Amino acid sequence: MDFFTLKYGRLSAVARGARGQKKKVALQPFTPFVISLTGSGELKTLKNYEIYENPVCLLGDNLLIGLYVNELLVRLLGRFDPMVRLFDSYKTLVIRLSNKQGFSEQLLRCFEIDLLTDLGYGIVFDHEVSTGAAILEQKLYKYSLEGGFVPAPDVTDSNTVFQGKYLLAIGQGDFSLTSTRMAAKKIVRSALKPLLGDKPLHSRKLFIKPASGNQ
Amino acid sequence: MSPLIDQLIEALRILPGVGPRSAQRMVLHLLEKNPEGGLNLANCLKATIEGVDHCKKCRNLTENDLCSICENPARNDTEICVVENPADVIAIEQAGGFRGRYFVLMGHLSPIDGIGPDDLGIEVLVENVKSGPVEEVILAVNLTVEGEATAHYISELLRPLNIIISRLAHGIPVGGELEYIDGSTIAHALEGRKKI
Ligand SMILES: [Zn+2]
Numbered sequence: 001m002d003f004f005t006l007k008y009g010r011l012s013a014v015a016r017g018a019r020g021q022k023k024k025v026a027l028q029p030f031t032p033f034v035i036s037l038t039g040s041g042e043l044k045t046l047k048n049y050e051i052y053e054n055p056v057c058l059l060g061d062n063l064l065i066g067l068y069v070n071e072l073l074v075r076l077l078g079r080f081d082p083m084v085r086l087f088d089s090y091k092t093l094v095i096r097l098s099n100k101q102g103f104s105e106q107l108l109r110c111f112e113i114d115l116l117t118d119l120g121y122g123i124v125f126d127h128e129v130s131t132g133a134a135i136l137e138q139k140l141y142k143y144s145l146e147g148g149f150v151p152a153p154d155v156t157d158s159n160t161v162f163q164g165k166y167l168l169a170i171g172q173g174d175f176s177l178t179s180t181r182m183a184a185k186k187i188v189r190s191a192l193k194p195l196l197g198d199k200p201l202h203s204r205k206l207f208i209k210p211a212s213g214n215q
Numbered sequence: 216m217s218p219l220i221d222q223l224i225e226a227l228r229i230l231p232g233v234g235p236r237s238a239q240r241m242v243l244h245l246l247e248k249n250p251e252g253g254l255n256l257a258n259c260l261k262a263t264i265e266g267v268d269h270c271k272k273c274r275n276l277t278e279n280d281l282c283s284i285c286e287n288p289a290r291n292d293t294e295i296c297v298v299e300n301p302a303d304v305i306a307i308e309q310a311g312g313f314r315g316r317y318f319v320l321m322g323h324l325s326p327i328d329g330i331g332p333d334d335l336g337i338e339v340l341v342e343n344v345k346s347g348p349v350e351e352v353i354l355a356v357n358l359t360v361e362g363e364a365t366a367h368y369i370s371e372l373l374r375p376l377n378i379i380i381s382r383l384a385h386g387i388p389v390g391g392e393l394e395y396i397d398g399s400t401i402a403h404a405l406e407g408r409k410k411i
Binding site for chain 2: 028054057063074206
């Protein structure tokens with residue numbers, strides 16, 4: 001079983017025989033626990049655990065998004081690599097997903113961008129990655145795997161070429177326009193792709209409604 | 216002791232909860248106290264594992280093309296109860312009261328473990344619903360995060376088919392004392408409360 005911890009980042013532990021508190025609480029995803037571990041090797045043994053805060057309840061599409069995020073973390077975070085800031089973003093994201101007011105695409109995109117940044121693959125949205133020149137609203141830019149954008153002569157590929165104003169909006173966290181959200185989704189996908197390698201994310205298959213294809 | 220005995224001890228350890236000590240005890244018991252029983256066990260194991268497969272309709276375990284519940288003409292074709300495991304079918308049957316058909320997923324969706332819709336035969340379920348006189352699908356999956364995700368995924372797929380999709384009620388177990396029940400169970404029970 002994998003845990004995302006504040007102090008040690010992601011780690012794996014065998015949970016068999018672990019003692020919970022008096023009231024029976026299952027070790028369920030998205031739940032904050034205080035855990036104690038033993039073992040000197042890479043794989044720890046969970047000794048006991050206690051619920052830290054009331055467990056949150058994710059439902060519907062928000063639950064699928066939560067599972068997608070968990071899969072991302074398991075696939076991308078190295079073991080024993082503390083990620084304090086990301087831990088906080090994750091916590092905020094899960095709490096927001098548990099609110100029933102529907103899903104905010106912006107929330108997920110911001111988390112993905114935070115994740116990329118904390119993994120050392122941050123994306124620069126306000127300057128060209130090659131020259132350092134400011135991104136201009138009306139110009140076209142192509143996403144480069146160096147973590148930013150370079151000028152593009154025209155829209156050769158709508159999956160990798162975007163207008164400057166959408167890039168600037170993403171950088172400022174303004175996701176109010178549909179085109180901005182579309183661009184952000186494509187950029188994040190392109191950035192995650194080399195990190196994920198050939199193995200597809202299983203949770204992506206679970207999003208069946210193309211109309212709300214949020215992730 | 217003997218290579219054959221060691222091999223058998225090792226083989227028994229694939230069973231859940233069987234460690235080296237209890238495996239050794241089982242082997243010595245079979246050899247000394249009940250060799251015929253042991254041979255019978257060996258034959259049954261082989262016959263069962265080779266003979267039993269999934270029911271073509273509901274995916275439950277059976278040695279025939281269709282399991283006894285799918286073949287029973289007295290069962291109600293308009294209701295399908297979707298469960299995670301064969302043990303759940305047994306539990307519901309023993310509780311009595313349900314006369315419809317079943318569909319056994321043989322697990323739940325778990326992206327992190329790489330278990331997707333194809334592994335659970337969800338397409339077969341949708342096909343069954345489309346081709347039969349089904350009026351209601353009862354999603355009797357476990358009350359876990361994965362069970363919840365499975366229920367949501369299936370209900371989204373079935374929604375266009377215009378049938379009733381229901382979940383089992385969850386709440387306080389019979390004989391349970393509120394004081395000893397965890398917060399999320401109480402929250403679920405409150406949410407699903409009934410007017411009397
Ligand atoms: Zn059957």
